Amino acid sequence: MRLRFLILLGLVILLACETQSKQLPILSYTVNDQGVKTYYQITFSNFLNQHNKEFTNPKGKVYIANFFFTRCPSICPPMRYQLTNLADNFSSDDFMIISHTIDPNYDTPEVLRTYAESTGIDNEKWQLLTGSEENTRAQADQFKTNFRPNEDGTDFYHSSYVALVDRENRLRGFYDLLVPREVALLKTDIQLLLN
Amino acid sequence: MKLSFKSISIFLFIVAVGGIIYFFNLKTRHQELIKSKFLYGLNIVDSEWDKELYENKVVFTTPTFVISNIYESMEGPKSDQYLAIDNSTEELLWLTSFKTEAFLSDESTRIPNDFVCHTNFEYRDAEHYNRWNLTERINKQYPRITSISNGIEAFELPEGFGFPVFSNERIFLNAQALNHNVTDSIFNIKHKIEIGFIKHGEKPLKALQPKSLYMILPFDINNPFVGPTDKLPNACIPVETKLHTYYDDKGNPLSGHWLFSPGRHHFSFNATKQLSIKDSIRLHQITSHLHPFAERLQLVDKTTNTVIYNCESENFEDKIGLKNTPTFTSTEGIWLYENREYEMMLEVNNTTNTDQEMMASMAIFYNDEEMTKKTSAYKSIEQ
Numbered sequence: 001m002r003l004r005f006l007i008l009l010g011l012v013i014l015l016a017c018e019t020q021s022k023q024l025p026i027l028s029y030t031v032n033d034q035g036v037k038t039y040y041q042i043t044f045s046n047f048l049n050q051h052n053k054e055f056t057n058p059k060g061k062v063y064i065a066n067f068f069f070t071r072c073p074s075i076c077p078p079m080r081y082q083l084t085n086l087a088d089n090f091s092s093d094d095f096m097i098i099s100h101t102i103d104p105n106y107d108t109p110e111v112l113r114t115y116a117e118s119t120g121i122d123n124e125k126w127q128l129l130t131g132s133e134e135n136t137r138a139q140a141d142q143f144k145t146n147f148r149p150n151e152d153g154t155d156f157y158h159s160s161y162v163a164l165v166d167r168e169n170r171l172r173g174f175y176d177l178l179v180p181r182e183v184a185l186l187k188t189d190i191q192l193l194l195n
Numbered sequence: 196m197k198l199s200f201k202s203i204s205i206f207l208f209i210v211a212v213g214g215i216i217y218f219f220n221l222k223t224r225h226q227e228l229i230k231s232k233f234l235y236g237l238n239i240v241d242s243e244w245d246k247e248l249y250e251n252k253v254v255f256t257t258p259t260f261v262i263s264n265i266y267e268s269m270e271g272p273k274s275d276q277y278l279a280i281d282n283s284t285e286e287l288l289w290l291t292s293f294k295t296e297a298f299l300s301d302e303s304t305r306i307p308n309d310f311v312c313h314t315n316f317e318y319r320d321a322e323h324y325n326r327w328n329l330t331e332r333i334n335k336q337y338p339r340i341t342s343i344s345n346g347i348e349a350f351e352l353p354e355g356f357g358f359p360v361f362s363n364e365r366i367f368l369n370a371q372a373l374n375h376n377v378t379d380s381i382f383n384i385k386h387k388i389e390i391g392f393i394k395h396g397e398k399p400l401k402a403l404q405p406k407s408l409y410m411i412l413p414f415d416i417n418n419p420f421v422g423p424t425d426k427l428p429n430a431c432i433p434v435e436t437k438l439h440t441y442y443d444d445k446g447n448p449l450s451g452h453w454l455f456s457p458g459r460h461h462f463s464f465n466a467t468k469q470l471s472i473k474d475s476i477r478l479h480q481i482t483s484h485l486h487p488f489a490e491r492l493q494l495v496d497k498t499t500n501t502v503i504y505n506c507e508s509e510n511f512e513d514k515i516g517l518k519n520t521p522t523f524t525s526t527e528g529i530w531l532y533e534n535r536e537y538e539m540m541l542e543v544n545n546t547t548n549t550d551q552e553m554m555a556s557m558a559i560f561y562n563d564e565e566m567t568k569k570t571s572a573y574k575s576i577e578q
Contacts, residue, residue, distance in 0.1 A: 023282050025363045031328060035572030144325040145333075159333065161321050174321035181367075182319075185277055 024164075024189055027144070028171035041169040042142050047100070047129040050112035055098075055129050057169060062193045063096045064186070066162040066177075067140060067147055069103035070115045075160045075178060080119065082177045083162075087121045089187060094167075094194055097126045100139055102147045102158055104130045144171070162186070166193050223270040231272050234261060240383060241300065244276045244368075252292075253280045255388045259300045260372040262310065263381040267552050268486055269438070269452070271312055271372035277319075280392070281362040287573060289357030289400040292391030293341055294349035295370070300383035308348045309516050310384050312373035313484065316340040318358075318366055326361065327569050340366070340405050341558040344484045345373055346508060346517025352560060353479050353526045357393060357400040359570050375487060375515035395570065402566035403479060408494075409556035410464040410539050411441050411449035431455075431462075434552050454550045455488075455543060462541040462555070466494070470537055477528035478503070480560035486553050487515045491542040494557065498535040504557070515547075528562065 029039045042065075047055045064086065068076045083097055101107035107115075112128040119126060131139070140146055147158035164173040164186065172193065175186040218226060235242035240259035247254045260272035280288060297310040320338040324330060340358055343349070352358070360366060370386045393400060412431035415424065423430045433440065433450035441449045470476075483492050483506045494504040509519040531537065541555045 023279075025285060025322075025361070027322065027325060031326075031569070031573065033572060035569075035574045037574075144321075144328075144330055146330055159321075161333070174319070174325060176321070181275070 024166075024172040024192060026170050026172065027174070028142075028169075039170075040142070042165055042171065043169070044129070044139070046135050047131040047139075048109050050109055050116045050123060050128045052109040055127055058096065058098075058165075060167045061094055061096050062167060062190060063098055063165050064162040064175075064190070065098040065100070065143055065165060067100050067102050067136075067143075067145060067158045069101050069158075070107050070111055071103065072158075075158075079160060079177045082183055083126070084119050084121060086183075086187070086190070087119075087125055090190055090194070092194060093125075095125070095190065097121075099126070099128050100136055101128065101130050102136055102140075104133060104136065144174070164189055164193070223264060223266060226264075227266070227270065227272050230261065230263070231274075234259075241385075244274070244278065246278065248281055251393065252389055252391045255368060255390075256302060257370045257386040257388070259383045259385055260310075261381065261383050262372060262374050262377065264374070265376075265378060266312070266372060266374045268312055268373065268554065269371065271374060273312075273369065273371035275367065275369040277365045277367055279363050279365045280360070280390070284362050286362040287359060287395035287570065288362055288392040289359055289395060289398075290340065290352075290390055290392050291357045291400070292349070292351040292389075293343055294389040294391075295343045296348065296387050296389075297372075298385050298387055300385050302385055302387070306384065308345065309376065309514070310372050310374060311343070311345055311348060311386060312371040313342055313344040313369075314386065314388050315342050315369040316366060316390070317369070318360065318364075322364060323360070326364070327566065329565070329569075337407060339407050339558065341482060341560075342407070342484050342556070343482070344520075345487070346485065346520035347482055347522065350480075350482055350522045351391070351524070352403060353524050355400055355526060356403050356479055356560070358405065358560070359395070359400075359402055359566065395573070399571060402563040402570055403560035404476075404563035404566070406470070406559050406561070407556055408466045408469050408539060408559060409451050410462060410466075410541060410554070411451045412453055412462060412464065413447055413449050414453075416448045432550075439554070451556070452552060452554045455545055455553050456550055457545045457548055459542070459544045462543070462553075464539045464541075465497075466537045466539050467535075470531065472531055472533045475530055475532045476561040477530055478523075478559060478561050479525055479528045481506075481523035482558045483508070483520050483522070484554065484556045484558065485517060485520055486551070486555075487517055488543050488545050488547075488551050489517070489541065489553065489555065490544050491540075492555050492557070493540045495538045495540055496531075496535055497538045503529055503531075503537075531561075 029037045031037050044055050044057050049055045107130050116123055116128050143163045145159045160178045161174045161176050166172050173189050176182045234240045242258045245256040258274045295311050295314040297306045297308050318338045320333050324332045414430050414433050419436050422432045431453035434452045439452035481504050485508050489508050492506045493502050495502050504523040506521055511518050545551050
C-alpha cells in the first residue's frame with residue numbers, strides 16, 4: 001500500500017514537473033523555405049575550455065549560453081555582473097553557464113582562465129570556451145545569434161542576449177541581460193527547468 | 196525597562212513621522228510605486244493578472260489599481276507582466292485588434308476610460324524573430340507592437356492584415372492608470388485588455404511590421420527648466436530630465452515628455468530618421484498617443500507637402516481628458532519613400548491656468564513582405 005502511494009506520488013511530481021517545463025516553448029528549430037519545422041539539439045565539438053580541455057555536450061544540465069570577448073569594454077562588464085549574480089543564485093550542480101569567446105586569437109585558454117578566476121565563480125559551473133572562428137560562427141547559428149567585427153575593426157558587435165537550454169540540450173528562451181525585467185524572467189525560467 | 200520601552204516608542208514615532216514626511220515629499224509617480232508595493236506585498240488588494248481565453252480573443256485582467264490621487268500621465272498605479280495567449284499549444288495566430296476598458300475591481304462594473312493612461316503591447320524580439328530565422332532583426336528597434344491610451348481605447352488592424360505571434364509566445368503587457376479629475380474618493384479599479392486574433396489555420400493574413408514614431412524636442416541639460424532661449428529657440432521644458440530623455444548623434448538631450456504653458460502652441464519634429472525607410476514601405480495603420488489639450492497631430496510628407504495622416508483629437512468640455520483620437524486605417528496603404536522627408540506636426544491648446552504635460556507619438560504598422568512570405572509557407576508539421 002505504502003509502495004503504491006509512493007509510486008503514485010512520484011508520478012504526480014513527475015507530471016507536475018513536465019507540465020511546468022512545458023510552459024516554456026522549445027525554440028531549437030529551423031523553418032525551411034517550404035515552411036517545415038526541423039527540431040535540433042545543441043551540440044559542442046572542438047571547443048577548449050579555460051582548463052585547455054575539450055568541452056563535450058552537457059548531460060542532464062540546465063544552462064545558459066552567451067557570446068563575449070574578454071577585452072570587450074562595452075556590454076560585457078554589465079553582462080558579466082549579471083552572469084556572476086546568476087551563478088551565485090543557482091548554486092545547484094545541475095545549472096551551468098557557457099560563454100563562447102568571439103575573439104579566439106586573443107582569448108586563449110590561459111586568458112580565459114585568468115578571466116574565469118577574476119569572477120570568483122567555480123570554474124566547473126562557468127565554462128569559457130574558445131574554438132576556431134568557423135566553429136564559433138556555427139555555434140552562434142545553433143544559439144540563433146550572430147556577431148561581427150565593427151566597421152572600424154577595433155571591436156566586435158555581439159548580442160546582449162543569453163540563451164536558456166534545458167536538460168535535453170534544447171533552446172527554451174532568449175533573455176536580454178541588460179534589461180532588469182528580462183533577468184527576472186530568466187531567473188524564473190531557470191528555476192522552472194531545474195524543478 | 197519602562198525607560199527602554201519609552202525610548203523605543205519615541206524612536207518608532209520619529210521613524211514613522213520621518214517616513215510619512217519623506218513619502219509625501221516624493222513625486223506622485225514614486226509615491227505610487229511604494230503604495231503599490233505595500234498593497235500588493237501585504238495582499239491588501241489583488242496583485243495577480245488574470246486571463247480568459249476565447250475562440251478568437253484573449254482578455255487579460257490587471258491587478259487592482261487603487262485610485263487615491265490625481266494622476267497625470269505616467270504617474271498612476273501600474274503593473275506589467277509577461278503573458279502568453281495559450282501555453283498549452285503552439286499555434287500561429289494573427290493579432291488583429293486591441294482594446295482596453297476600465298472596470299471597478301469587481302470586474303463587472305464598467306467605468307469611464309478616464310482611468311486608462313495606457314496599455315503597451317510588446318513582443319520579445321529575440322524569441323519572436325528567432326522563431327522565423329530573422330535573427331538580423333533583433334535589437335534593430337524597440338519591440339513594441341502597439342499602444343492604447345486615453346482617447347483611443349480600441350482599434351482594429353485593416354481587414355486581411357495582422358501581427359503574427361505563436362500562442363505560446365510570451366508578449367509583454369504594461370498597464371497604467373490615470374485620473375485627471377476625481378479628488379473626492381478612493382476606489383479600486385482594474386483594466387481589461389482584450390486582444391483579438393485569427394488563427395492561421397482558419398485564414399492566413401498578411402504580416403504587418405510595427406514601429407513607434409515619437410516627437411522629441413531639445414532642452415538645455417544645464418538649465419532644463421527655463422524653456423526656449425536664444426541659444427535653443429525650439430527648446431521644450433522636460434517633465435523630468437531622466438524619464439523620456441533621448442540623445443541625438445551629437446549627444447544633445449531631447450525629451451519626449453514636456454510641459455507647455457496656457458494657450459495655443461505648435462510643435463514639429465522631423466521623423467525621417469525614426470522611420471529609417473529602406474527603399475519604401477506601405478503604411479496601413481496609425482494610432483496616436485496624445486495627452487489632453489492636444490487638438491491635432493499630423494504626419495506630413497514635407498517633400499511633396501502632403502498630409503498623410505490628420506488626427507484631430509477631441510477633448511471633453513466638462514472635464515480634463517481626450518474624448519476621441521481618430522486612427523488611420525487603410526487596406527490599400529500609403530507608400531512612404533526613403534528619399535523623402537517626413538514631419539510630425541502637433542497643435543495644442545492649454546485651456547487651463549497652469550502648465551500641462553504633453554507627449555505625441557504614433558504607433559504605425561506597415562507591410563512586412565518578408566514575414567508574409569515566411570508565414571505563407573509555414574506549416575505546423577514537423578520533421
